[in-house]
Amino acid sequence: MAALAQQRRISIQTPAKLPVCVSCHRPIMPWEKAVVFPCPKCGHPIWRCAKCRKMGVPYKCPNCGFEGP
Ligand SMILES: [Zn+2]
Numbered sequence: 001m002a003a004l005a006q007q008r009r010i011s012i013q014t015p016a017k018l019p020v021c022v023s024c025h026r027p028i029m030p031w032e033k034a035v036v037f038p039c040p041k042c043g044h045p046i047w048r049c050a051k052c053r054k055m056g057v058p059y060k061c062p063n064c065g066f067e068g069p
């Protein structure tokens with residue numbers, strides 16, 4: 001029950017600050033099937049929208065400039 005309450009709190013906070021896809025620079029909507037993972041070099045969260053992920057567009061870390069597939 002406690003875990004459920006925590007999830008709700010997170011989902012309410014998310015729309016206030018939309019993440020941006022690092023490949024196409026578009027804001028990622030909460031309902032999009034985007035992925036987020038830490039940069040292999042600096043750990044900065046990297047967001048990729050479903051479209052860029054599907055097309056295999058390379059990403060570039062906005063923090064350290066690391067580029068990856
Ligand atoms: Zn994208």
Ligand SMILES: [Zn+2]
Pocket residue numbers: 039040041042043044061062063064065066
């Ligand atoms: Zn980085």
